[in-house]
Amino acid sequence: MPEFVTQRGLIVWAESPEAVSAIEQFEVNLLGLTPRAADILTQANEFTETPLVQAYAALAMLYSQSQNGHAGAEGYLRAARRCLPGASKREALFVEAIEHFQRNAFHEALDRLERLTVDEPRDLVAAKACEFLYYTCGQHFNGERFLWHMMRLRAANGAHAGFLSMLSFAYELTGRYGQARAAAEQSLALEPGQPWSHHTLAHLLIRTGQVEEGVREMERFAPYWSACDRGIHAHNAWHRSLFYLEKTDWAQTNRVLREDIWELSPELVGEQIDAIALLWRMDMAGQAQDDVWVDVLAKAGPHAGECLIPFLDGQFTYALARCGQTDAADEAVARARERAARKDREAREIWQPVGVNFVAACAAWGQGDAARAAALIDPIVERLPMVGGSDAQDDLFRLAYFNALAESGRKADARRYYDLIAPAKTQRTPLDELMLAKCN
Numbered sequence: 188m189p190e191f192v193t194q195r196g197l198i199v200w201a202e203s204p205e206a207v208s209a210i211e212q213f214e215v216n217l218l219g220l221t222p223r224a225a226d227i228l229t230q231a232n233e234f235t236e237t238p239l240v241q242a243y244a245a246l247a248m249l250y251s252q253s254q255n256g257h258a259g260a261e262g263y264l265r266a267a268r269r270c271l272p273g274a275s276k277r278e279a280l281f282v283e284a285i286e287h288f289q290r291n292a293f294h295e296a297l298d299r300l301e302r303l304t305v306d307e308p309r310d311l312v313a314a315k316a317c318e319f320l321y322y323t324c325g326q327h328f329n330g331e332r333f334l335w336h337m338m339r340l341r342a343a344n345g346a347h348a349g350f351l352s353m354l355s356f357a358y359e360l361t362g363r364y365g366q367a368r369a370a371a372e373q374s375l376a377l378e379p380g381q382p383w384s385h386h387t388l389a390h391l392l393i394r395t396g397q398v399e400e401g402v403r404e405m406e407r408f409a410p411y412w413s414a415c416d417r418g419i420h421a422h423n424a425w426h427r428s429l430f431y432l433e434k435t436d437w438a439q440t441n442r443v444l445r446e447d448i449w450e451l452s453p454e455l456v457g458e459q460i461d462a463i464a465l466l467w468r469m470d471m472a473g474q475a476q477d478d479v480w481v482d483v484l485a486k487a488g489p490h491a492g493e494c495l496i497p498f499l500d501g502q503f504t505y506a507l508a509r510c511g512q513t514d515a516a517d518e519a520v521a522r523a524r525e526r527a528a529r530k531d532r533e534a535r536e537i538w539q540p541v542g543v544n545f546v547a548a549c550a551a552w553g554q555g556d557a558a559r560a561a562a563l564i565d566p567i568v569e570r571l572p573m574v575g576g577s578d579a580q581d582d583l584f585r586l587a588y589f590n591a592l593a594e595s596g597r598k599a600d601a602r603r604y605y606d607l608i609a610p611a612k613t614q615r616t617p618l619d620e621l622m623l624a625k626c627n
Contacts, residue, residue: 218349241267330360352383389426396612498575508553
């Protein structure tokens with residue numbers, strides 16, 4: 188089987204020029220977050236002897252954030268491994284990394300992908316996979332590592348809109364807001380519809396309290412998202428809803444929830460998590476949407492106890508407890524304890540130090556036991572970003588902890604903690620005032 192060189196100068200072991208085209212298209216679609224990234228699953232059935240096509244199909248399955256997705260990736264990885272003889276070191280290392288990813292060995296996968304991009308800095312699929320793995324291990328927690336990685340790749344990719352969107356997000360996660368904005372705007376000058384750069388701007392504007400600008404920018408960007416992959420459409424809509432929430436504009440928040448976040452693709456874990464994350468915030472603001480909770484739980488509840496990462500399991504467990512399924516929530520907590528008892532690196536570094544307490548606290552929050560939730564979070568509050576997710580996503584749990592402190596009578600602790608949630612905010616929003624009133 189011959190070697191080819193892609194348009195970005197990467198050597199690939201492929202059965203035909205058409206297989207090379209499939210590899211190139213996947214990079215474009217993954218970095219652009221388009222619906223056509225899923226085409227790789229069909230192409231994997233056509234190009235059965237091309238290792239990267241098979242490995243990319245496995246990666247696409249792993250983005251599902253579900254046990255079914257991880258199980259579905261296994262066959263593609265077997266096929267990739269079978270046809271590796273003769274392939275390059277880069278391709279072999281990529282397949283090995285995705286095999287670790289599929290087995291939930293996220294740190295091992297990251298180590299290998301970061302090593303790959305040392306020699307092959309133009310491999311942006313490897314870089315994008317790393318970005319997702321930072322999320323599984325806590326993007327905020329791993330922000331400096333993420334930024335160091337992106338800075339190392341900048342010389343080779345500095346004119347690529349998709350790369351710049353990743354760089355901008357790494358800047359944002361480390362609190363370098365001016366550089367984040369500059370990189371995002373550079374990306375958008377190249378591709379105005381680049382949704383991950385829209386995403387960076389949503390992060391930095393909400394974290395710095397620039398709510399009115401956030402509303403304007405998200406409304407300007409929103410028309411692009413319906414043409415994007417459903418996951419980023421829902422997620423950027425979730426970010427948009429947070430600006431309305433900060434303004435206590437309940438009607439607009441509810442509209443985005445029902446029109447852009449929930450029920451367009453309810454089987455997707457990403458959509459479920461975005462819905463839960465907004466519904467939970469609305470609960471804390473006194474704006475419960477019980478009918479949506481029923482629908483979300485029907486789709487999300489079965490994922491509780493899968494124990495891919497605490498970030499997911501905690502929110503699924505909250506949903507169960509909040510909707511009165513106490514036994515199922517208790518079972519999810521028991522599964523988290525079983526996961527922590529394993530001997531692997533994820534158990535030692537995530538589930539044991541923070542994961543079990545976090546999932547148990549989510550059950551307590553859902554059951555309305557504020558004192559227990561606060562007590563469970565007390566010893567891990569500084570390490571909450573380790574559960575997974577980004578800074579803005581983890582602000583949900585910081586806000587829940589604040590509410591638990593206030594509701595359990597620890598009002599002075601709650602008031603002191605509130606300023607730590609988003610320290611870059613320059614002025615209070617109506618939602619801030621609503622929350623702080625709980626300390627009176």
